[in-house]
Amino acid sequence: MKQAILAPLVAAACLLVLIALTWFPAGRTAPVVAQGGVSAPLGPNATPTATPTTGLWCPTLTPEPFSVDPVTSPTDLLGQTVIVHIGNGEAVTVTTESGIFTDTGSFNGGKPALVDVRLLPNTRHNLMVAARVRSWYLWEGCTIGGYTLWTTGDRNGRPLVIEQQAGTITPTPTVSPTPTRCPSTTPEPLWVEPVISPTDLLTQTITVRIGNGEAVTVTAESGVFTATGSFSAYGNPARVTIDLLAGVTHNLEVQARVRKIEQAGCTYGGYTLYTARDRYGQPLVIEQAADHSYYLPLALK
Numbered sequence: 001m002k003q004a005i006l007a008p009l010v011a012a013a014c015l016l017v018l019i020a021l022t023w024f025p026a027g028r029t030a031p032v033v034a035q036g037g038v039s040a041p042l043g044p045n046a047t048p049t050a051t052p053t054t055g056l057w058c059p060t061l062t063p064e065p066f067s068v069d070p071v072t073s074p075t076d077l078l079g080q081t082v083i084v085h086i087g088n089g090e091a092v093t094v095t096t097e098s099g100i101f102t103d104t105g106s107f108n109g110g111k112p113a114l115v116d117v118r119l120l121p122n123t124r125h126n127l128m129v130a131a132r133v134r135s136w137y138l139w140e141g142c143t144i145g146g147y148t149l150w151t152t153g154d155r156n157g158r159p160l161v162i163e164q165q166a167g168t169i170t171p172t173p174t175v176s177p178t179p180t181r182c183p184s185t186t187p188e189p190l191w192v193e194p195v196i197s198p199t200d201l202l203t204q205t206i207t208v209r210i211g212n213g214e215a216v217t218v219t220a221e222s223g224v225f226t227a228t229g230s231f232s233a234y235g236n237p238a239r240v241t242i243d244l245l246a247g248v249t250h251n252l253e254v255q256a257r258v259r260k261i262e263q264a265g266c267t268y269g270g271y272t273l274y275t276a277r278d279r280y281g282q283p284l285v286i287e288q289a290a291d292h293s294y295y296l297p298l299a300l301k
Helices: 002-023
Strands: 066-069 081-084 091-098 100-105 113-118 124-126 130-135 136-139 141-142 146-152 159-165 190-192 203-210 213-220 225-231 238-244 248-250 253-258 262-263 266-268 272-273 285-287
Touching: 002 272, 066 146, 081 100, 081 130, 091 113, 091 213, 100 113, 100 213, 100 253, 124 266, 130 266, 146 213, 190 213, 190 272, 203 213, 203 225, 203 253, 225 238, 238 262, 238 266
Parallel strands: none
Antiparallel strands: 066 081, 081 113, 091 100, 091 130, 124 159, 130 146, 136 141, 190 203, 203 238, 213 225, 213 253, 248 285, 253 272, 262 266
16 A cells, blocks of 8 residues: 555656756756846846846946047038937937037937037037937846936047138128127026935936026936026026936036027027036035835734
């Protein structure tokens, strides 16, 4: 009777041993299982990376390739297309004396971003290019990408500077008008209210006070964020809501575009102001310190 019961059990045990030897031969180990029951991949390296949002394992990756083609300078044209190469890009912004210009889409090595930049006559334009890498989800607790790269030089290491030199206008034989004397003006005020740091929130609204402002852009590790409208330094400041990456230090740069005004033959404004400090001179830095601890339920007997 005992032999009849033990025989099937012995056969089943032998079958399990045979399967184990076949599936995990010498030199091969079972997949590593990370916290939470997610299998850690053992495949090839990926390209972009971001700080993992939890304690789970995330691959160490390198930044996406990023370069800008040389610009044409000097030029007598009032516009130029800036060609930006960015791997897995979703947005590219060019900031210069003539304004802020953006191109969005799906960019990669074979499809660069083409940003059309307007140029002011007889003006030296210093370009800053910011490229946003899209983020995507690998598994719970590991998101890659989602960061911004910056440069002020082309792929050959030369500064991104465009000199606009308008052609000489030949005067007509008629009586020349009396030149208008335009009074000199001071730059509009630009003040940024202090930020909240550290914070456990994943967003924060930046209050920017800019005289006669029409656009305000905040650039940080989490992306490029813009608000447009009719802003003032006192009654109607710009409020730009930015995203924050968990566990990341965000270094903010604020750019404020002053509206161009023409009055009595004189042109005022039409320039961009920059700052990386608040109105009290403190650096605009936000430490995102979210608590991602995990707690197991306590079972009471």
